[in-house]
Amino acid sequence: MKTLVIYYSRTGITKKIGQAIASKIQADTEEIIDLKDRKGAWEYLKAGRDAMKRVPADIADTKNDPAGYDLVVIGTPVWAGNMACAIRTYIGRNKDRIKKLALFCTMGGAGDQNTFNEMESLSGKTVAAKITVRTREAGKPETDARLDEFVRQLSQ
Numbered sequence: 001m002k003t004l005v006i007y008y009s010r011t012g013i014t015k016k017i018g019q020a021i022a023s024k025i026q027a028d029t030e031e032i033i034d035l036k037d038r039k040g041a042w043e044y045l046k047a048g049r050d051a052m053k054r055v056p057a058d059i060a061d062t063k064n065d066p067a068g069y070d071l072v073v074i075g076t077p078v079w080a081g082n083m084a085c086a087i088r089t090y091i092g093r094n095k096d097r098i099k100k101l102a103l104f105c106t107m108g109g110a111g112d113q114n115t116f117n118e119m120e121s122l123s124g125k126t127v128a129a130k131i132t133v134r135t136r137e138a139g140k141p142e143t144d145a146r147l148d149e150f151v152r153q154l155s156q
């Protein structure tokens with residue numbers, strides 16, 4: 001199954017998980033670039049507010065057409081109980097070009113269910129599989145085992 005793994009990552013955790021998933025299934029990857037600088041304490045607060053208010057971000061042009069893939073896996077950090085603004089833009093733009101969708105998110109501790117619900121509803125798709133990784137769990141062997149189970153679900 002030709003698969004594309006899409007992710008946005010502000011500090012590298014979601015990127016790490018996206019690349020781990022992709023390497024297990026030989027998927028192509030693409031990082032979504034938010035054109036707004038999200039570094040620093042003030043920007044952190046604004047990012048949370050934007051995510052909560054469902055404000056999309058301006059993003060850099062993407063290289064891979066999701067319509068050319070059997071499956072697209074999209075990952076986001078949880079921001080204020082929601083998806084990151086750049087992922088909101090990506091799903092909004094590409095939802096009609098995605099055949100089959102799976103989701104992952106990373107978070108400190110809470111907000112994954114609402115994030116997945118919003119991503120599912122924005123995409124208009126029934127999601128094939130979902131996985132949440134807590135920031136402190138990234139890179140641990142038990143997380144790797146959970147990612148193996150996630151990719152098994154993708155092939156069903």
Ligand SMILES: Cc1cc2nc3c(=O)[nH]c(=O)nc-3n(C[C@H](O)[C@H](O)[C@H](O)COP(=O)(O)O)c2cc1C
Pocket residue numbers: 008009010011012013014015044045047048077078079080081082106107108109110111134135
């Ligand atoms: C603006 C902002 C809001 C956040 N809100 C939440 C939240 O609601 N719940 C949570 O568990 N973690 C929250 N976090 C923590 C991130 O989801 C977590 O650190 C994530 O793993 C970061 O991924 P990244 O390194 O790919 O950017 C927030 C982080 C940021 C920057």
